[in-house]
Amino acid sequence: AAVSAASVTTNAGGSTAINGATITTSGAQAYNDDVTVANSATLSAASITFAGTLASSAALTVTTTGAQVYSGAVTLGAAGTFSAGSFTLASTLAAGANALAITADEITFNGGANTVSGTSTLALRPLTSTLAVVLGGAEGTAALDLTAADIAALADGFSLITIGADSFSGVITVNTVSFNDALTLSTTGGITLAGNVTTSGAQTYSSALTLAADSTLTSNNGALSFNSTINGAQALTIAAGSGAITFTGIVGGSTALGALTLNSTGVTTFSAAVNAASVTTNAGGSTAINGATITTTGAQVYNDAVTLGADTTLTTTDSAVTFAGTLNNTQALTVSSGSGAITFTGIVGGSTVLGALTLNSTGVTTFSAAVSAASVTTNAGGSTAINGATITTSGAQAYNDDVTVANSATLSAASITFAGTLASSAALTVTTTGAQVYSAAVTLGGAGSFSGSSFTLASTLAAGANALAISADEITFNGGAGSVSGSSTLALRPLSGTLAVVLGGAEGTAALDLTTADIAALADGFSLITVGAASFSGAITVNTVSFNDALTLSTTGGITLAGNVTTTGAQTYSGAVTLGSAATLTTTDSNATFSSTINGAQALTIAAGSGALTFGGIVGGTTALSSVTVTATGGITLRSVVTSGAQSYTGAITLGAAT
Numbered sequence: 001a002a003v004s005a006a007s008v009t010t011n012a013g014g015s016t017a018i019n020g021a022t023i024t025t026s027g028a029q030a031y032n033d034d035v036t037v038a039n040s041a042t043l044s045a046a047s048i049t050f051a052g053t054l055a056s057s058a059a060l061t062v063t064t065t066g067a068q069v070y071s072g073a074v075t076l077g078a079a080g081t082f083s084a085g086s087f088t089l090a091s092t093l094a095a096g097a098n099a100l101a102i103t104a105d106e107i108t109f110n111g112g113a114n115t116v117s118g119t120s121t122l123a124l125r126p127l128t129s130t131l132a133v134v135l136g137g138a139e140g141t142a143a144l145d146l147t148a149a150d151i152a153a154l155a156d157g158f159s160l161i162t163i164g165a166d167s168f169s170g171v172i173t174v175n176t177v178s179f180n181d182a183l184t185l186s187t188t189g190g191i192t193l194a195g196n197v198t199t200s201g202a203q204t205y206s207s208a209l210t211l212a213a214d215s216t217l218t219s220n221n222g223a224l225s226f227n228s229t230i231n232g233a234q235a236l237t238i239a240a241g242s243g244a245i246t247f248t249g250i251v252g253g254s255t256a257l258g259a260l261t262l263n264s265t266g267v268t269t270f271s272a273a274v275n276a277a278s279v280t281t282n283a284g285g286s287t288a289i290n291g292a293t294i295t296t297t298g299a300q301v302y303n304d305a306v307t308l309g310a311d312t313t314l315t316t317t318d319s320a321v322t323f324a325g326t327l328n329n330t331q332a333l334t335v336s337s338g339s340g341a342i343t344f345t346g347i348v349g350g351s352t353v354l355g356a357l358t359l360n361s362t363g364v365t366t367f368s369a370a371v372s373a374a375s376v377t378t379n380a381g382g383s384t385a386i387n388g389a390t391i392t393t394s395g396a397q398a399y400n401d402d403v404t405v406a407n408s409a410t411l412s413a414a415s416i417t418f419a420g421t422l423a424s425s426a427a428l429t430v431t432t433t434g435a436q437v438y439s440a441a442v443t444l445g446g447a448g449s450f451s452g453s454s455f456t457l458a459s460t461l462a463a464g465a466n467a468l469a470i471s472a473d474e475i476t477f478n479g480g481a482g483s484v485s486g487s488s489t490l491a492l493r494p495l496s497g498t499l500a501v502v503l504g505g506a507e508g509t510a511a512l513d514l515t516t517a518d519i520a521a522l523a524d525g526f527s528l529i530t531v532g533a534a535s536f537s538g539a540i541t542v543n544t545v546s547f548n549d550a551l552t553l554s555t556t557g558g559i560t561l562a563g564n565v566t567t568t569g570a571q572t573y574s575g576a577v578t579l580g581s582a583a584t585l586t587t588t589d590s591n592a593t594f595s596s597t598i599n600g601a602q603a604l605t606i607a608a609g610s611g612a613l614t615f616g617g618i619v620g621g622t623t624a625l626s627s628v629t630v631t632a633t634g635g636i637t638l639r640s641v642v643t644s645g646a647q648s649y650t651g652a653i654t655l656g657a658a659t
Contacts, residue, residue, distance in 0.1 A: 012051065018043075034072070048084075056080070068104070076100065076118075085127060089153075095120065103127050105144055109153035114180075117155040122181075123162045129169055133187075136175035136195060143170075148177065156180035156200060164207075172207075182222055193232075202243065211236060211257065219243050223266070231255040235277075240264040247291075252276050259298070262287075268304070270294065283324065299340070308333060311355065316340050320363075323348075332356040332374070339363050339382075347388075349373050356395070359384075365401070367391065380419065386411075396434075408446065416452070424448070427466075436472070444468065444486075453495060457521075463488065471495050473512055477521035485523035490549075491530045497537055501555075504543030504563060512538075516545065524548035524568060534574070541580070550590065561585075561600075570611065579604060579625065587611050592632065599623040601644065608632035613651070615639060 001020040007027035010016050015034045022042045023029065029045040037056035047066035054070060057077035062068060068084040074093040080100050087104035091111045095118030105127045109116055116122075124146065126133060132143035139145050146163070154161060161179060164172055164186040172185050175195040182201025185191050191205055194212040202222035211232030217224055221241035229249040230236070235258035238245055244266040251257060252275030260276040262268050265284035272291040278298035281287050287302055290309030294300060297317040303324040308331035314321055318338035326346040327333070332355035335342050341363040348354055349372030357373040359365050362381035369388040375395035378384050384399055387406045391397065397413040405424035415434035422438060425445035430436060432452035442448075442461040448468045455472035459479045463486030473495050477484055484490075492514065494501060500511035507513050514531070522529060529547060532540055532554040540555050543563040550569025553559050559573055562580035570590040579600030585592055589609035597617035598604065603626045606613055612634035619625060620642030627645040630636055636649055639656040 007045075015052075040078070050074070083127060089116070091115065092117070094118070095122070099123075101125075105131055107144065107146060107150065108139070109150045111153060113152045114155035115153045117157055119157050119159065121160045121162065122154065122158045123165070125163065125165050125168055126170060129167060130189070131170045132189075133163060133170055133172045134175070135163065135173065136177040137173070143173075151177050151179060154180060158182075160184060160201075162186060166206075173212075193236075208249070214258065224264075226251075229253055230257065233258055233277075235259040235261070237261040238263060240266065242266050242285075244269070247271060247274070250274075250291075252295075256295075256297070278319070286325075305346070307352075308354070326350055327354065328352045330355055332358070334358040334360070336360040337363065341366065344368060344371070344388075347371075353394075375413075383420075402440075418442075451495060457484070459483065460485070462486070463490070467491075469493075473499055475512060475514060475518065476507070477518045479521055481520045482523035483521045485525055487525050487527065489528045489530065490522065490526045491533070493531065493533050493536055494538060497535060498557070499538045500557075501531060501538060501540045502543070503531065503541065504545040505541070511541075519545055519547060522548060526550075528552060528569075530554060532575075540575070561604075576617070582626075591634065594619075597621055598625070601626055603627045603629070603645075605629045606632065608634065608651075610634050613637070615641065615656075618642075 003023040005025050007025050008029045010031050010033050012032040016031055017036050018041050019038045025045045027046050029048045032051040034052035035054045037060050040059040042061040044063045048064050049069045051071045053072040055075040059078040061081045064084045067086045069088045071090045073091045076095045076098050079098045083103040086106040087102050088108045089111055092115045097119050099120045100118055101123040103125050126144040134143045135146050136148050137145055139147050158181040160182045162184045166186055168187045169189040171189045172187050173192040178198040180200050183199045184204040186206045190208045192210045192212050193215045196216045198218045200220045203217055203219050204225045206227045208228045209230045211234035214235040216237040218239045221243050223243040224238050224240050224245045227248050230251045231254050233255055242265045245262050245264045245268040248271050250272040257276035259278045261280045263282040267286050268281055269288040270291045274294040276296050278296050280301045281304050283303040286305040288307050288309055289312050292310050293313045295315045299319040300314055301322045305325040306327045308329040311332040313334045316337045319340040321335050321337045322343045324345045327348045328351050330352055339362045342359050342361045342365040345368045347369045354373035356375045358377045360379040364383050365378055366385040367388045371391040373393050375393050377398045378401050380400040383402045385404050386409050390410045393413045395414050397416045400419040402420035403422045405428050408427040410429040412431045416432050417437045419439050421440045423443040427446035429449045435454045436452040437456045439458045441459045444463045444466050447466045451471040454474040455470050456476045457479055460483045465487050467488045468486050469491040471493050494512040502511045503514050504516050505513055507515050526549040528550045530552040534554055536555045537557040539557045540553050541560045541562055546566040548568050551567045552572040554574040559575045559577045560580045561583040564584045566586045568588045571585055571587050572593045574595045576596040577598045579602035582603040584605040586607045590611040592606050592608045593614045595616045598619045599622045601623055610633050613630055613632035613636045615638040618640045624642045624644045627643050628641055629648045632651040636651045637654045
């Protein structure tokens with residue numbers, strides 16, 4: 001039964017069975033024999049000493065204001081709670097599957113390595129809630145000292161070791177230590193990390209953490225969790241294996257961290273702002289940036305897949321930002337790296353389209369894979385290398401720096417602007433629903449295909465030996481005479497398949513206006529210039545114009561000749577022709593071909609020199625021409641020509657069917 005006394009003392013040589021609920025003394029309890037506890041019991045005293053073994057088969061609570069000394073082996077058959085001014089264990093303590101809690105201002109395990117064992121939780125904390133705790137330090141300070149020897153006494157097997165508590169407010173200082181199990185440090189007074197921490201399970205830091213030295217935290221596939229802020233101008237390396245790394249609070253908010261190196265094949269999560277010398281993650285896992293900003297003086301290197309949980313800004317001081325893996329989520333990303341390079345090696349927006357992507361670097365910005373985003377904007381002063389297959393945006397793409405395209409690429413956007421030069425070494429397709437503006441020189445190293453509501457070129461476009469196609473409802477060449485060059489084909493057509501085309505007219509009409517200035521911009525050298533297409537059905541009106549190369553007009557909507565046409569190569573009219581005024585067509589010793597009919601009460605003069613002329617359809621069948629004058633010493637092929645006036649042919653004539 002219960003005992004209340006001034007003190008309790010037993011001698012050696014026998015044993016003591018405590019079968020009652022409580023033994024309470026105002027003085028000491030000294031058990032010099034072996035002790036068993038059969039039922040849940042509470043021992044309360046000024047101090048307590050067990051010189052022999054202690055074995056309980058039920059819950060045991062031992063509370064003293066002074067010292068507790070356990071000289072023999074302690075075995076617990078149920079939860080054990082020990083609270084004292086000091087706690088000294090000279091032998092082993094086997095908690096089994098039972099929770100073990102020791103609260104004391106000094107805790108000493110003298111039994112040697114792995115002498116304190118259990119498979120449930122172990123809690124160690126000071127009796128004085130404001131007392132400092134030092135892990136891995138020297139014995140005998142004013143703090144609760146858990147030395148390397150004390151920690152080595154904790155055998156592998158505890159589900160969790162907790163040092164401190166939610167109600168504890170003392171500072172915890174951690175030197176280099178190694179635990180065999182998961183570890184939680186809990187205090188409202190802050191944690192100072194002054195060395196390396198190794199555990200074979202998770203590590204949880206539930207209070208503000210200050211780095212006092214370069215530190216490495218190793219968890220052997222356990223999770224690393226920081227539930228509050230981290231500060232200190234020291235390097236922090238985390239090796240979590242497959243365990244997750246989670247930063248809940250601000251990192252470097254008052255004092256920027258040194259180099260932050262995060263190695264995990266699990267998920268690394270930033271839930272608040274980060275300020276450090278550098279940030280590096282390893283490959284194989286993923287990083288969730290949910291905290292809006294990461295700022296470093298040095299490089300940021302993300303070697304794993306990155307997701308954005310909030311609109312995010314990454315800033316470095318003239319240092320590189322590298323995404324070696326994929327980048328996803330619907331949030332906006334702004335990267336400002338000064339003169340540092342920005343590199344996207346993996347796919348951007350592949351599974352979830354990114355928000356607005358804004359890239360500010362006077363170095364090189366590189367896309368090595370496909371990009372899908374709401375918009376893409378680069379700043380002036382650097383360059384952008386597009387080495388991936390596609391960049392697709394629902395909004396604008398604005399490249400304010402010089403752009404190179406190394407591999408076949410397709411750029412698709414609502415609108416696109418190149419404020420700097422554009423140079424491709426492979427096929428390039430640019431497709432927009434809105435405007436395309438090219439403010440500086442464009443050089444193509446592969447076929448170029450441009451399609452948008454409007455196409456404006458303020459400088460030169462050199463297509464080289466590559467085909468060039470521009471489809472736009474307004475095409476403007478402002479680079480001056482001879483500024484658009486190439487030696488392959490050039491195709492110009494409206495984006496809208498039914499829009500009218502006017503050659504040699506005024507700018508600003510509802511039609512696709514190719515003015516005399518636009519036409520003069522086309523340098524001599526193209527193998528063929530085609531206006532329209534076989535699938536195009538809008539009307540083409542031709543005023544007096546002069547082309548430096550061969551010309552084909554192609555439409556099912558009809559061609560109206562309202563002036564003279566001069567080319568240095570062949571002229572081909574792939575559509576019904578109507579003469580709106582007297583017209584002279586001059587080909588400079590090249591062929592002239594009409595694939596369909598010609599009508600209109602006007603004079604038609606064709607000067608093909610040594611070239612051939614082919615009338616593929618009836619001439620004047622609906623409305624007789626006023627006259628026809630042909631010079632084509634390479635031969636004239638015709639079917640039926642009806643005029644109200646004279647017909648003159650210089651060249652051998654071949655009559656076609658039903659002539």
